[in-house]
Amino acid sequence: MYNSAVFLNATISLTLAIFECYSTFSHASHHHKKKPEWMRAQERWAAERKKEREAMTPEERAACAYFLEENNLQKLKSDPGARIKVSKGFESLQLSHYAKEFLLFTGESPNTVVLDIGCGVGIVSRAALDWGCTVVANEIDIGLLNLLNIRAGDKRERLSTALGPFPDVNIKPNHFGAIYAGAIFHFFDDVTITRGLKACFDALVPGGKLFVTVATKFLGGKLTGLHGFIPNLREIDSKLYETYGPTLNLLEMKDWERFFMEAGFVVEGEKRGYFVPEGFPEELKLDGNEYLGIVGRKRLITRHRPGPSSNFESADLPR
Numbered sequence: 001m002y003n004s005a006v007f008l009n010a011t012i013s014l015t016l017a018i019f020e021c022y023s024t025f026s027h028a029s030h031h032h033k034k035k036p037e038w039m040r041a042q043e044r045w046a047a048e049r050k051k052e053r054e055a056m057t058p059e060e061r062a063a064c065a066y067f068l069e070e071n072n073l074q075k076l077k078s079d080p081g082a083r084i085k086v087s088k089g090f091e092s093l094q095l096s097h098y099a100k101e102f103l104l105f106t107g108e109s110p111n112t113v114v115l116d117i118g119c120g121v122g123i124v125s126r127a128a129l130d131w132g133c134t135v136v137a138n139e140i141d142i143g144l145l146n147l148l149n150i151r152a153g154d155k156r157e158r159l160s161t162a163l164g165p166f167p168d169v170n171i172k173p174n175h176f177g178a179i180y181a182g183a184i185f186h187f188f189d190d191v192t193i194t195r196g197l198k199a200c201f202d203a204l205v206p207g208g209k210l211f212v213t214v215a216t217k218f219l220g221g222k223l224t225g226l227h228g229f230i231p232n233l234r235e236i237d238s239k240l241y242e243t244y245g246p247t248l249n250l251l252e253m254k255d256w257e258r259f260f261m262e263a264g265f266v267v268e269g270e271k272r273g274y275f276v277p278e279g280f281p282e283e284l285k286l287d288g289n290e291y292l293g294i295v296g297r298k299r300l301i302t303r304h305r306p307g308p309s310s311n312f313e314s315a316d317l318p319r
């Protein structure tokens with residue numbers, strides 16, 4: 001009797017141990033599976049570019065430093081060709097129309113706490129610091145955040161950094177008066193765009209605004225006619241891959257309006273529009289609609305289920 005109880009106990013323990021082992025393993029592999037291949041490709045790509053940047057010549061470094069020092073809202077010079085390579089994509093050293101709109105909006109209430117997603121070399125973050133804002137700058141590239149920290153100088157006390165891939169980075173909810181996301185959402189697939197916009201919505205205080213710029217489906221060259229998510233840009237062109245990263249999601253205004261509305265934003269109809277960034281590469285130009293900007297506002301009183309027609313403030317504008 002005693003023996004069979006011991007045997008039973010041992011059997012149960014063994015079964016539980018096997019089960020535990022199995023569930024740990026299956027959890028781990030499930031967890032692993034959660035990160036899609038395109039996202040891992042982005043990480044590999046960022047590591048490759050980091051190596052490249054580390055190998056920059058002193059002249060190239062000096063050129064970057066010059067532009068970084070010169071760029072602030074007051075001293076902005078007209079140098080449309082100025083673009084430098086950051087860890088993903090190229091970055092114009094001019095503030096875009098949408099960056100200026102973002103700053104003007106925060107200027108309406110000084111000391112606004114703002115978030116700059118994928119801040120790159122940080123021209124918008126630095127302009128916002130100059131403007132009197134408190135800034136949280138997000139990047140996947142620690143080198144760029146370090147650079148920003150150094151260049152913030154005595155305004156550093158109003159700057160904090162959030163290192164990590166947005167939207168999987170810790171961002172305080174209900175905290176920011178305005179968010180700027182310049183030339184970053186076009187790297188994400190639709191699911192990540194949805195998650196990212198929701199994260200922005202949650203991070204904003206009521207009445208806060210989100211300013212987004214992205215590349216559109218109206219790109220030229222080898223990208224002409226492509227619409228939607230491209231998980232492997234290298235298959236199309238290795239040069240594009242090196243410059244812009246492994247993925248691009250080429251959409252148009254109505255796609256972005258839908259994403260914004262689904263996240264709960266009121267789309268500011270008169271503010272959205274297509275544009276060509278300063279110094280945009282000739283080989284990717286098509287028809288003047290290569291980029292778009294869109295601004296969303298979080299209502300002061302959030303409804304539970306905003307209907308599509310109820311959260312659009314239309315003025316005019318085609319497309």
Ligand SMILES: C[S@@+](CC[C@H](N)C(=O)[O-])C[C@H]1O[C@@H](n2cnc3c(N)ncnc32)[C@H](O)[C@@H]1O
Nearest residue numbers: 086087088089091118120139140165166182183
């Ligand atoms: C094309 S640059 C744009 C920089 C700047 N926001 C602008 O408007 O010019 C994109 C930047 O986003 C960063 N980035 C890319 N994916 C990111 C992610 N998931 N989370 C945070 N930063 C990211 C890159 O390292 C790069 O510096």
